[in-house]
Amino acid sequence: MLPTDEYYILRLIDEGEHVHQDFKFEISDARKIAKSISAFSNTEGGRLLVGVKDNGKIAGVRSEEEIYMIEAAAKMYCTPEVNISNKIFKVQGKDILEVTIEESKNKPVYAIDMNNKAWAYVRIKDENILADTVFLNRWKYNKQDEKVIVTYSDREKHLLSILEKYGELTLNKCSKLSNIPRITTSRLLADFIRFGLVEQIFREHTFFFKLKEDTTP
Template identity: 45%
Template sequence: MSAYIQKLIAQGEHLQLDFKFEISDSKKIARSLVAFANTEGGKLLVGVKDNGVVAGVRSEEEYYMVEAAAQMYCRPQIEFATREWDVDGKKVLEIDIPKSNSGPYSAPDKDGKWMVYIRVHDQNLLANTVLLKVWQMKKRKKGITIRYTDKEKVLLEYLDQNNNITISKFQRIAGISRQVAEKVLVDLITLQIIYMDITEKSTFYLINPDINSDPFSKMKIKSR
């Protein structure tokens, strides 16, 4: 039955797959659990080095550390499933974390502060304020009505001529505060007019390529 795990390992680490040589810190592994749950779900393979070499699980305690992470260091608690696999006489622990439909989940950072993490490529990154507000907006039952003002016009005209924009750039060209810029971005992301490209160093905002030529045609718009 090791062929299944070997195929997974051959994929390398990615958005929905992470290798762990060992688990020695429940708080640290909690960040991986919430990152998967907040994004697309995923799997942890314990007993596998970053380069894909199978080292095997060294202690039975590692399962209990994952359990402690899910119950004590994830808010709310995360449900997960486990399976053990034998790979050439070495045990690999598969931890399966489903995508959350009720998040976001949080875990303590290195200083003990509870933070929301997401999975980006093969990394766990902090969720930014805009994304957190988008999640809050999507939980609302009410529809969204926005005003097509100079702020929205400046942003969309810039993105019509450029591939992407950062929030700081948007602030500068529109002459607005960060709080106002966040509100505009949150509304347009929630309405799927634009989307975020989150990287380790920055976050970029781009026009959604799936919208038609008039991005406001299908929405309730109030002119200023």
């Protein structure tokens, strides 16, 4: 019978990579791992299994420096800082590091790149995806405690009717077809998503927007 720790990690590996889990063969760049931390903390939280190859094979953590780089990524290259927890498990004679990342209560969490630019990411299925302006607007509105009064003017009706007519559309297409400035369209779509009128879909590395089935303009 397998030791408890080994059974636990092997069971996680059997799940594969998904919205709450990512495998990392090694940690060689704190800024790169900050992207993963940003994505998990901006979504529903999750874990990194360090020392595991993409195919699930056990490789083991090579150096304690990998732990320091993960901590640096969370504290120095994520803004705001992200609280993470680390635990080492012995599996097949090798050390596997489990990094647990909680969902942030203060979204968005940005990752700082090599040019000191800040980018927010989200976790979709098994990928870390750069958040678009609609996501940024959604997070901005979620921080507002005051009650929101929904205006349903001709502009809002027009944009909803465009979505009804054409089905799934990108942000740029929504703006072009509705003749509403892109920045305004982004804010309106964030409002629509917030109030359950529209859903955001990620497909073919692109964000699309569509009316929810029970929505009529």
